């Protein structure tokens with residue numbers, strides 16, 4: 001387990017290419033301050049940032065800090081992601097994108113946003129629902145690997161979230177255990193949209209190098225070897241397959257638990273190696289499900305809505 005912990009601390013992010021190569025020089029326009037999501041608006045919630053008391057730090061992400069906060073008037077607990085005004089332009093672009101996406105989404109399988117704040121100092125914050133069991137990554141480290149019935153329950157929720165996102169032309173691009181939040185009811189919600197992409201047209205190119213490289217699909221790692229055009233929706237499915245396998249075997253599936261995850265090792269394993277397969281003991285249905293996600297040729301991968309009807313999920317029917 002100590003080895004796993006050491007691996008997780010290694011920075012798996014790819015360096016970002018020169019900004020001028022990727023997009024316009026200007027960050028996305030910042031949303032109006034203290035705006036509310038569709039969900040928050042329907043619940044008539046408007047919370048001023050001054051009404052929030054910081055209780056503790058929940059985690060530090062790439063450029064921002066997430067706090068557990070309490071709304072003084074109602075005593076309700078939320079999570080507040082704060083990015084300082086002096087953070088670099090990439091971090092600001094990411095938080096702006098996250099705000100834009102969270103304001104658009106309204107699904108029980110996507111972390112809910114209750115408001116966004118932009119201060120004159122440039123500090124930016126997002127008020128989210130508080131997920132009291134942390135992330136699937138923390139759960140994996142604290143309570144160990146997940147059984148197939150547990151994974152079926154988790155998978156169904158992630159797929160419902162992905163189906164929603166993909167239907168709204170949003171590609172997550174950074175799906176991994178630490179971006180999947182959990183609460184005590186074992187509800188799993190997709191979070192962290194900093195590197196996500198909203199596709200404005202069906203054939204928008206989507207091949208910039210952002211996100212955590214370990215969970216990237218082969219065609220995203222090396223677009224030229226795959227005709228230069230890649231389908232980001234199916235890239236999310238690859239990341240889902242790796243995520244589920246990691247939760248089952250307890251370590252990043254392309255590497256042995258003691259292997260160093262440097263960029264070259266990952267590149268070789270993902271682009272030139274065979275996709276990882278489940279160990280003996282896994283059911284045929286689960287094995288088939290993972291194979292449907294981890295096809296190196298993206299056109300052979302199943303879509304999120306097809307996977308929702310896969311025999312693995314049908315063999316573990318939901319109680320609700």
Ligand code: ATP
Pocket residue numbers: 058059060061062063064065066079081111128129130131132134135178179181191192
């Ligand atoms: P990275 O930038 O590499 O994705 P990260 O996922 O850790 O890192 P954030 O998404 O900013 O970064 O979140 C930091 C941590 O804060 C998360 O790992 C999680 O533990 C915690 N966290 C984030 N959002 C919530 C939330 N809504 N409820 C509870 N905890 C949260």
Ligand code: MG
Pocket residue numbers: 061178179192
């Ligand atoms: Mg994250």
